Amino acid sequence: MTARKPTIVGGARGLRRALPLGHWPVQWPLDLDRRSFLGQSAALVGAALLPAEALAAPLHYDLKAVQIAPDTYAVYGTREYFSRANGGNIVNVAFVVTDDGVVVIDTGSSLLYGQTLKALVEATAKRPVARVYLTHHHPDHIFGSQAFDPATVATLPKVIANMKADGEMFAENMYRLVGDWMRGTELVAPGKALEESSERFGSHEFELIRMAGHTSSDLVILDKTTGVLFAGDIAFLDRAPTTPHADLDLWHKSLNQLENSSFTMLMPGHGPAEKGKRAVEQTNDYLNWLERTLKDAVHEGLTMNEAMAAPIPERLRGVALARDELGRSVAHLYAKYEEPFLPVVGDHS
């Protein structure tokens, strides 16, 4: 076996080690070809800026703040999966402008996203950020927090533990999936572990609701002043829910709790903010269908590849990425459903 140690280094791991974060392996002065290609104008940009930024088209997140309620703004991501085209801008972020500063909920997928978001928030609100809440530890929600003062960044203790456990793996995977958009991005631990059940900023009181199911710890936030519920990824709308760390039973419990609580508007982690409970109902419906589909497939003796090809019901065809997320969910959950169904056979005792 020792003779068969791997000779190939590679994958995201190798690539990331080869390219130090935040730097590009281009030295000043530029080589002649590049200098002549760039011409005189680029040379005028100045030595401080010149490495790579001047060579590649600059990456730029086109973020817009959309007012959805008094003092309350949504920054919508695309209803897509991570790609080099979208730079990981697939998630919803929200912020609430209060007299004590701005409260930001989730931060996007990269340092650059976080910087762009911070500039947008400050330009819109014309005041500093007082609090940044992270709803859970998934990469599209947390990595932008690097752009904010860590002392203002807060989440539940278990979310912090999950970030520490999975953060490095997430970063590597994100470099692989979106590439250069991640430049300089590193995991920064939130400065505050939330123990309180609510926090007040100006006239806004934020109820901090502990839930679980999408991950082992999900923070749902209700702005009691406006009645807007920030559901994080407990609720999706018109975009298929994701399940890499899901516990479907706990998730249903959380959704049922939301079904029975009152709020004026729900802002999901992915998809449009709406009045009413369509996001709760659709997420419940999708997860019920997913579970039924997985169980049926196991009962019928299907392989994972066959389960991934199950038909999407008519009513869920408008849900973006349902086909792709079914494939991912089979990878996440199928073995768990097989285990109790396949009977133990043979003479093992």
Next chain:
Amino acid sequence: MRILLAAAAALWLGLGAAIAAQPPADPLKSVMWERMYEQFFAGKRVVFDGKVSVIAPKVAEDQTAIPVTVDAGNLPGVREIVVIADLNPIQKVLSYEPVRAKPYISFRFKAEQGTPVRAAALTEDGVWHMGGIYVDAAGGGCSTPALAHGNPEWITRLAEVRGKIWHQEGRSSARLRLRVVHPMDTGLADGIPAFYVEKLDIRDSSGAVIGKVHIHEPVAENPTLTLEPNLRPADDRVIIKGRDNEGNEINAVVPVGVRQSALDVEADRSVR
């Protein structure tokens, strides 16, 4: 001069036949293809004729358990199926002799990085028919410790077998799904020596071989196989016998049960 040329040509042709097959151009354009050919098929005739289908996700969600289905049902008399992942530190994933079974196997494997996954089916004429697909994956599937190492309970369940047989109405083959509790350590994770299932034989109650699976390190933790044995009316059970590289034995008996199908519709909607 003309005679010399003719002699040279004859010699050339003769040599060509003696040298036999060269690796054909690889539709997957893998940088490792020539090495794979030399290592696993040297001197053999390999053809990419579209008769072996390899089904796997284009992008692996979990690099420690990538589902792969190989179906060589378009070929008569398949003796053996070999599965290789070019860019894995250990390239051979498994081989399968479907003695009295459809040339079909489904399993999960670990990839150290994105890699071509290819399957070749050997027919009676000595030709290897090859198909494949490129699977993109995050790094580290082969060098990450098995989940079992986070749970000391696993040793008490080592070699436990779960399994079930489904009859497939209107088809000559049944479907057998098997799972063996085993960490399947590749030896590439720090401080964890190689420890993996090597062999699983499936026999009927008279002891006649239905199929033989030769398993290698890259097969995923708790190997989960789907096979399609051709059962006879008299078969009331299949017998599983295997071992790992430390000599631990794997034994199980899977009852055939009532001949009722739940699979006919689903199987047809799925594989191809």
